[in-house]
Amino acid sequence: MRFFYRDDVPAPRRSCSRRSVVPGLLLVAALIAVACSSDDDAAPDTTTETTTTTTEPPSEGDGELVIGVLLPTTGPGAQLGQPMIGAVRLAVERINEAGGVLDEPVRLVEVDEGATVSSATTGFETLLDEGVDAIVGPASSLAALGALDVPVSAGVLTCSPTATSLLLDDFPDNGLFFRTAPSDSLQAVAIAQVAEQTGTPSVSIFFIDDAYGRGLTDAIESSVEARTMSVRHRVGVPVGESEIAPYAREVLADEPNVVVVIGDADAGSRMLAALGDESATWTPSLILVNDAVRAARSSQRIVDLPDDVRERIQGVAPLSAPPETENFTGAYSAHAYDCVNLIALAALQAGSDAPGRIATQMSSVSVGGSVCRSFSSCADRIAEGLQLDYNGVSGELNLSTRGDPRRARFEIFTFEEDGSDASNGLVLEVSSI
Structure with missing residues (x-):
């Protein structure tokens, strides 16, 4: 998805590239009746430099899962960001109603992504100061390319519901960047x-x-x-x-x-x-x-x-539209909802809120196990010692080892x-x- 500014940026240096070689691509034919629309804004070319990242010593976790939200609430992206934030809040509400994660309620910290790489960088830094374990966002591909080294350097994972740029396929993320929206x-x-x-x-x-x-x-x-x-x-x-x-x-x-x-x-x-x-x-x-x-x-x-x-x-x-069975609306809101559930389920399966340990389970809870479609039903399977295959509100995710959906x-x-x-x-x- 192209989101309010153009990704005219150099390819990232690859001291630590994303996990796995670029896979071959196969199309599975399917024709399904559906109707939806999406909201995109574009703006002039902007150039930014992506730096090589180094990761701080991993956090051991404190037993409370804290999820940061870096999505736009002001500027041209607010029309897209506000419904996604609503979906994130609903996901956390349902998780906490089901008992939370590690026997503690999940806590949210929300920061405005804004409309520039600078504002996204500031947002990331604010969330890290708040001690978040994982971040949902950013929405913009350019924000991800220009500012993602901030959480990566801190050893904190991120999950973007909308950043689809090809340049992110091989971003040096140290295994800490995930997407629920498909790559271009x-x-x-x-x-x-x-x-x-x-x-x-x-x-x-x-x-x-x-x-x-x-x-x-x-x-x-x-x-x-x-x-x-x-x-x-x-x-x-x-x-x-x-x-x-x-x-x-x-x-x-x-x-x-x-x-x-x-x-x-x-x-x-x-x-x-x-x-x-x-x-x-x-x-x-x-x-x-x-x-x-x-x-x-x-x-x-x-x-x-x-x-x-x-x-x-x-x-x-x-x-990008959520199913009619859900009581939230907005393009890519389902993808934001799924980011939250993936993070929470990965923390449950890891038995820890430590960001690095959560990241190691993000792909595994989305493929190859017992199919489940809600946090509560998936949590029950984890309690039974079963491997998960979370099929999200946005559809089957099947995250690859590099953190991207295999299907879309x-x-x-x-x-x-x-x-x-x-x-x-x-x-x-x-x-x-």
């Missing part, structure tokens, strides 16, 4: 699968030429080629370029059947507008867009597209005449090996 590497697989279903032998990719755009384009190209298709043409638009028409003409020059457009709400909608302006020359059968372009839902550029161009656009986005569901969305977005009711279930 899985979104690349989903995009390639949709392209493959058209029967086309090749695709062209039209992308914003920044760290995010290049990384996702590379991942899509790898996924496309793994399906015996090929990438006919890659055309990158420099950041800040005002004249996109020449790049659009280059993309369309060899009359591709499928064009994949990768960008944020602003750049993505401008690239779509440029394709629309050139549609008299050639219009692809299908134009695929990534999830960040969905934030252009109210853009006049989407409204102004020729009808036959708009109707050919399909977007691929992580399924992606919905297909389209744009209406008024520029609004709508799910077309189809969901792809994507898995990594």
